Amino acid sequence: MSELHLVIGAGPVGRHVAELLAARGERVTVATRSGRDTGLEAVGHVALDASDPEALTRAADGAAVLYNCANPGNYTQWEANWPPLAASLLTAAERTGAVYAITGNLYPYGPVGSPMREGMPDAATDHKGMLRARMWHDALELHRAGRIRTVEVRGSDYLGPGIGENGHITRVLPAALQGKAVTMIGRTDLPHTFTDVLDVARTIVAAATDEQALGRVWHVPSNPPRSQVEALTDVLAAAGKPPVTVRRLPAGAIRAIGLVSPMMKEVAEMSYQWTAPYVLDDTASREYFGIEPTPWDEVCRRTAGLA
DSSP, rough: OOOOOEOOOOOHHHHHHHHHHHHOEEEEEEEESOOOOOOTEEEEEEOOOTTOOOHHHHHHEEEEEEEOOOOOOGGGGGGHHHHHHHHHHHHHHHHHOOOOEEEEEEEGGOOOOSSSTTOOOOOOOOOHHHHHHHHHHHHHHHHHHTTTOOOEEOOOOEESOOOOOGSSSTTTHHHHHTTOOOOSOOOSSOBBOOOEEEHHHHHOOOOOTTTOOOSEEEOOOOOOOOOOOHHHHHHHHHHOOOOOOOEEEEEHHHHHHHHOOOHHHHHHEEEEGGSSSSSSHHHHHHHHOOOHHHHHHHHHHHTTTTT
């Protein structure tokens, strides 16, 4: 018998989660503020303010899993938007008994000098990383108290379809596809892990539906790291386009712009990700779930809109 799965958010991850679950024959509802139709076959849609715990609890009643695939895109609004949403999701998970599956990121680790592994301390010092760390630790505390069941999956910077301005590669891709020079943040020659949004969805669905996988963080299986220039050039090649000139915006320049731009001030806080190697270790999740990342050439084709 199929179970109900409630997906909060219809961005690239939420859409892939819904599609994977529907293909398995599960009953799936995607909740967004607007209730917009994703166009996915056999997937329901509901208009919902997920930061309202009463409304969210009603929507999640009877659900096996509650997926947090929300992604407030404007960094300057995180402190206003995330806390009430996170609290509402915890409340709904506790009231309904649904597994609470969180789409996380690597921000909680903060600056690191080695590949990021599950179990490393969440040592972020910037407010966005600290906020995401707090969200996970609040959920984990309730899990350990037996009040909810939860799991978090963390991936690196996204590739794949539908990311647009929210991705470091996809942000510059439209101009690059036209052969124009582009500007990228920080060092463009350092190894950096990129994660396909489809692999995020595959991992969170696997983790959320495995009782033995709950109560911890898992990293999303991702391809070997590439530099920003290499990743962009590979995506262009997948589209049959030549490399383009890539200029770099140094961290110091980002901080200077941040003095007059609130959004760039937020970006400057994360510039450590682009001034040193930024590599995710996915060994544990590959071994446990048996998931391999989508092949790199396919990731590039998907990102270029060709698959």
